Amino acid sequence: xxxxxxxxxxxxxxxxxxxxxxxxxxxxxxxxxxxxxxxxxxxxxxxxxxxxxxxxxxxxxxxxxxxxxxxxxxxxxxxxxxxxxxxxxxxxxxxxxxxxxxxxxxxxxxxxxxxxxxxxxxxxxxxxxxxxxxxxxxxxxxxxxxxxxxxxxxxxxxxxxxxxxxxxxxxxxxxxxxxxxxxxxxxxxxxxxxxxxxxxxxxxxxxxxxxxxxxxxxxxxxxxxxxxxxxxxxxxxxxxxxxxxxxxxxxxxxxxxxxxxxxxxxxxxxxxxxxxxxxxxxxxxxxxxxxxxxxxxxxxxxxxxxxxxxxxxxxxxxxxxxxxxxxxxxxxxxxxxxxxxxxxxxxxxxxxxxxxxxxxxxxxxxxxxxxxxxxxxxxxxxxxxxxxxxxxxxxxxxx
Ligand code: PGA
Ligand code: ZN
Numbered sequence: 001x002x003x004x005x006x007x008x009x010x011x012x013x014x015x016x017x018x019x020x021x022x023x024x025x026x027x028x029x030x031x032x033x034x035x036x037x038x039x040x041x042x043x044x045x046x047x048x049x050x051x052x053x054x055x056x057x058x059x060x061x062x063x064x065x066x067x068x069x070x071x072x073x074x075x076x077x078x079x080x081x082x083x084x085x086x087x088x089x090x091x092x093x094x095x096x097x098x099x100x101x102x103x104x105x106x107x108x109x110x111x112x113x114x115x116x117x118x119x120x121x122x123x124x125x126x127x128x129x130x131x132x133x134x135x136x137x138x139x140x141x142x143x144x145x146x147x148x149x150x151x152x153x154x155x156x157x158x159x160x161x162x163x164x165x166x167x168x169x170x171x172x173x174x175x176x177x178x179x180x181x182x183x184x185x186x187x188x189x190x191x192x193x194x195x196x197x198x199x200x201x202x203x204x205x206x207x208x209x210x211x212x213x214x215x216x217x218x219x220x221x222x223x224x225x226x227x228x229x230x231x232x233x234x235x236x237x238x239x240x241x242x243x244x245x246x247x248x249x250x251x252x253x254x255x256x257x258x259x260x261x262x263x264x265x266x267x268x269x270x271x272x273x274x275x276x277x278x279x280x281x282x283x284x285x286x287x288x289x290x291x292x293x294x295x296x297x298x299x300x301x302x303x304x305x306x307x308x309x310x311x312x313x314x315x316x317x318x319x320x321x322x323x324x325x326x327x328x329x330x331x332x333x334x335x336x337x338x339x340x341x342x343x344x345x346x347x348x349x350x351x352x353x354x355x356x357x358x359x360x361x362x363x364x365x366x367x368x369x370x371x372x373x374x375x376x377x378x379x380x381x382x383x384x385x386x387x388x389x390x391x392x393x394x395x396x397x398x399x
Contacts, residue, residue: 001025001026001068001069001070001071001072002023002024002025002026002066002067002068002069002070002071002072002078002106002109003024003025003026003067003068004022004023004024004067005021005022005023005024005062005063005066005067005102005105006021006022006024007019007020007021007022007055007058007059007063007098007101007102008020008055009051009052009055010034010358011358012034012036012037012356012357012358012383013193013356013357013358013381013382013383014037014039014193014355014356016037016356017051017052018034018035018036018037018051018097018101018356018358019034019035019051019054019055019058019095019097019098019101020032020033020034020035020101020358021033021034021098021101021102021104021105022105023066023072023102023105023106023108023109024109025071025072025109025112025113027113028113029072029109029110029112029113030108030109030112031072031104031105031106031107031108031109031110031111031112032105032108033100033101033102033103033104033105033107033108033360033362034101034358034359034360035048035096035097035098035100035101035327035358036325036327036353036354036356036357036358036360037097037327037354037355037356038325038327038328038354038355038356039143039144039193039355039356040142040143040144040152040232040234040235040301040355041301042234042278042300042301042302042304042328043234043278043279043301044278044301044304044306044309045090045096045304045327045328045329046090046091046092046096046099046304046327046328046329046330047090047091047092047095047096048095048096048097048327049092049094049095049096049097049098051095051097053095054094054095054097054098055098057093057094057095057098058085058094058095058098058099058102061085061086061087061093061094062081062082062085062086062094062098062099062102065081065082065084065085066078066081066082066102066106069081070106071110072106072107072109072110072113073109073110073111073113073114073121074110075103075106075107075110075122075332075333076333078102078103078106078107078331079103079331079332079333079334080333082094082099082102082103082330082331083330083331086099086330091330096327096328096329096330097327099330099331100326100327100330100331100332103326103330103331103332103333104326104332104360104362107121107122107332107362108362117365117394117397118362118365118369119364119365119366119368119369119394120369121369122332122336122365122366122369122370123368123369123370123371124369127368127369127370127371128371129398130371130373131163131164131368131391131394131395132164132351132367132368132372132373132374132375132391133157133158133159133161133167133373133374133375134158134164134167134168134171134374134375134376134377134388134391135155135156135157135171135228135271135350135374135375135376136155136156136157136158136168136171136172136174136175136378136379137153137154137155137194137195137196137230137376137378137379138154138155138156138171138174138175138178138196138197138210138213138379139153139154139178139196139197139198139199139206139209139210140152140153140154140192140194140196140197140198141192141198142232142235142236143232143235143355144192144193144194144196144198144355145190145191145192145193145196145198146198147198147200148189148192148198148199148200148201149198149199149201149202149203149206150202150203150236150246150247151203151206151229151230151231151232152230152231152232152235153194153196153229153230153232153273154196154206154207154210154227154228154229155227155228155229155230155271155376156170156171156174156175156210156213156214156217156225156227156379157225157226157227157228157270157271158170158171158221158223158224158225158226159224159225159226159270160223160224160225161221161223161225162223163395164391164392164394164395165392165395166221166223168388168389168391168392170217170221170223170225171379172379172380173217173220173221174210174213174214174217174225174227174379175195175196175197175379175380177212177213177216177217178197178209178210178213179197180213181209181212181213182197182199182209185209187199187200187201191381192355193355193356194353194355194378194381194384195378195379195380195381195384196378196379202247202248203246207263207266207267210227211227211267214226214227226268226269226270226271227267227269227270227271228269228270228271228272228273228295228296229263229269229271229272229273229275230273230274230300230376231260231272231273231274231275231276232273232274232300232301233256233274233275233276233277233278233301234274234277234278234279234301237276237277238250239277244256244277253276253277253280253283256275256276256283257275257276257283257286257287257290260272260275260276260287260291261287261290261291264291264294264295265291269295270295270296271295271296271298271321271350271374272291272295272296272297272298273298273299273300273323273350274298274299274300274301274302275287275297276302278301278302281302281312281313281316281318282316284297284299284302284313284316284318284319285316285317285318288317288318288319288320289317292317292319292320296320296321296348296350297319297320297321298319298320298321298322298323298348298350299313299318299319299321299322299323300323300325300352302318302319303319303322303323303338304325304328304329305322305323305324305325305326305328305329305334305335305338306328306329306334306338307334307337307338307341310322310338310341310342310347311341314341314345314347319347320346320347320348321342321347321348321349321350322338322339322342322347322348322349322350323350323352323376324338324339324342324349324350324351324352324366324372325352325353325354326362326363326366327354332362332366335366336370339351339370339372340370343371348372348373348374349370349372349373349374350372350373350374350375350376351363351366351367351370351372351374351375351376352375352376352377353376353377353378353383353384353387357378357383357384357386358383358386359382359383359386360386361386361387361389361390363375363377363387364377364387364388364390364391364394365390365394367391368391368394368398375387375391
């Protein structure tokens with residue numbers, strides 16, 4: 001039985017305040033988790049409130065419903081109590097940041113009571129044996145860095161890696177190779193919010209460099225490495241002019257579809273996230289019809305980890321993959337439901353970090369627990385390696 005829930009403000013990787021929760025149980029179980037935070041957030045995400053307000057509201061409404069009433073190990077009940085305490089459909093009362101921190105902390109406390117690792121508690125004894133392939137952000141711009149690429153993320157995808165460990169190190173090697181290639185070209189640069197290089201180059205040069213870096217590392221390691229994109233199309237889209245606004249030109253929706261389809265062909269892209277605006281299911285469906293058999297078309301801002309939006313997407317054949325961010329929907333149970341619905345309908349799940357992160361590694365366990373085929377959690381940087389190293393540890397423990 002949960003006996004205490006403590007909430008506090010801690011720092012995230014951007015230096016902004018975020019919500020951290022501690023959950024304590026009667027039998028001495030303890031769990032701690034913190035909420036991440038997005039910069040290129042989807043319009044339909046659950047609502048993140050300023051941490052001080054989210055904490056005050058959760059103390060008033062959620063904590064009394066949990067303490068002395070709910071077992072930490074009963075995740076469905078914990079998350080139902082959070083929904084009941086909030087009373088809205090988008091966590092705008094207690095804040096999705098308070099909700100997700102409590103939901104994840106309760107899961108860890110539940111695992112602690114059982115004396116089981118979190119992935120085991122969440123996935124159960126009969127979970128699959130698969131490990132997710134990490135997608136590693138190596139070059140980026142958009143809302144994550146000023147004066148860098150228009151496309152938000154260029155992602156290494158070590159699809160042929162024989163193990164999680166090999167995959168994680170391959171992504172770091174691609175990240176390092178990109179730095180070498182940039183320096184050869186005399187391009188100085190820092191890093192964006194997710195640790196990817198944020199050079200002041202145009203997208204076509206970024207494609208050249210990432211393709212070369214990937215092929216160099218592929219030759220070294222001897223397994224297949226592809227790459228992919230998070231276009232973050234909603235950030236490029238101007239609803240007034242109905243065009244996608246790039247630094248050098250604009251594209252209407254048909255041109256955007258053709259552009260992405262050409263990129264998939266030219267670079268053999270294995271993954272394309274949010275190629276189009278978050279309101280444009282039809283354009284997503286057109287692109288998926290065109291290249292969906294060659295690559296993953298993934299909805300992040302399109303689906304926001306929300307089963308209602310995913311149902312619409314499935315009905316319209318809008319994509320073949322979904323990004324899963326627990327804080328977009330507010331609880332682990334909701335994130336689980338989205339993954340389950342996706343799997344039942346042949347959609348691949350990609351469990352994901354946010355651009356603003358903490359040392360919290362819950363998503364590594366969530367990905368393993370649900371047999372998600374992919375995890376997107378950066379390539380380097382402490383708040384990213386927290387998840388990557390946890391994946392390596394889980395694989396080490398499990399084998
Ligand atoms: P965000 O970006 O966390 O800033 O929303 C990540 C993404 O778009 O995938
Ligand atoms: Zn995205």
